[in-house]
Amino acid sequence: xxxxxxxxxxxxxxxxxxxxxxxxxxxxxxxxxxxxxxxxxxxxxxxxxxxxxxxxxxxxxxxxxxxxxxxxxxxxxxxxxxxxxxxxxxxxxxxxxxxxxxxxxxxxxxxx
Amino acid sequence: xxxxxxxxxxxxxxxxxxxxxxxxxxxxxxxxxxxxxxxxxxxxxxxxxxxxxxxxxxxxxxxxxxxxxxxxxxxxxxxxxxxxxxxxxxxxxxxxxxxxxxxxxxxxxxxxxx
Numbered sequence: 001x002x003x004x005x006x007x008x009x010x011x012x013x014x015x016x017x018x019x020x021x022x023x024x025x026x027x028x029x030x031x032x033x034x035x036x037x038x039x040x041x042x043x044x045x046x047x048x049x050x051x052x053x054x055x056x057x058x059x060x061x062x063x064x065x066x067x068x069x070x071x072x073x074x075x076x077x078x079x080x081x082x083x084x085x086x087x088x089x090x091x092x093x094x095x096x097x098x099x100x101x102x103x104x105x106x107x108x109x110x111x112x
Numbered sequence: 113x114x115x116x117x118x119x120x121x122x123x124x125x126x127x128x129x130x131x132x133x134x135x136x137x138x139x140x141x142x143x144x145x146x147x148x149x150x151x152x153x154x155x156x157x158x159x160x161x162x163x164x165x166x167x168x169x170x171x172x173x174x175x176x177x178x179x180x181x182x183x184x185x186x187x188x189x190x191x192x193x194x195x196x197x198x199x200x201x202x203x204x205x206x207x208x209x210x211x212x213x214x215x216x217x218x219x220x221x222x223x224x225x226x
Contacts, residue, residue: 042201042216099144105155
């Protein structure tokens with residue numbers, strides 16, 4: 001167990017809709033990152049938050065946004081869903097003192 | 113731009129064999145390298161983390177090596193078991209600041225048959 005949980009487990013949305021995915025990290029894990037993993041591919045970095053501020057972003061459009069809260073929970077929001085957004089979305093967190101990332105089980109998003 | 117490549121893409125071996133998975137990366141300025149295991153439809157389980165100053169790490173039947181100058185890492189699995197069947201992912205962390213994204217390879221799908 002990594003201590004990182006994600007909800008929901010699975011989600012089906014229609015193209016053009018908006019979605020919010022949630023992640024809960026361990027206490028003290030001030031850094032949280034989100035990754036998108038398409039089928040058969042390695043995870044791709046979306047963005048990272050440190051103490052509620054975004055401090056890094058991958059090659060994803062602005063319709064991918066996030067929030068991090070003081071209670072070590074975080075959200076990934078995706079607007080105007082496209083078919084290519086169908087993927088496994090992974091949340092990862094770590095404390096300040098370690099560089100090993102702890103991943104949650106992921107949310108499987110299907111866009112139809 | 114960091115790129116990570118894993119070879120082979122898939123591997124099928126009989127139980128009991130020792131095997132090696134390969135990972136290469138294009139930019140040697142990494143902070144660390146991490147090997148993960150992923151079961152179908154599941155999240156990632158960290159297996160081994162090697163800091164850039166280290167040459168290898170061991171955990172049970174797993175041994176990972178790192179040659180930063182040549183941009184290579186190997187994951188050695190001894191006496192493979194059917195329960196080792198999974199996708200193995202290699203990821204490197206670039207940069208030395210608190211912001212250091214992980215760049216992943218595409219993974220090696222391992223099947224160990226009885």
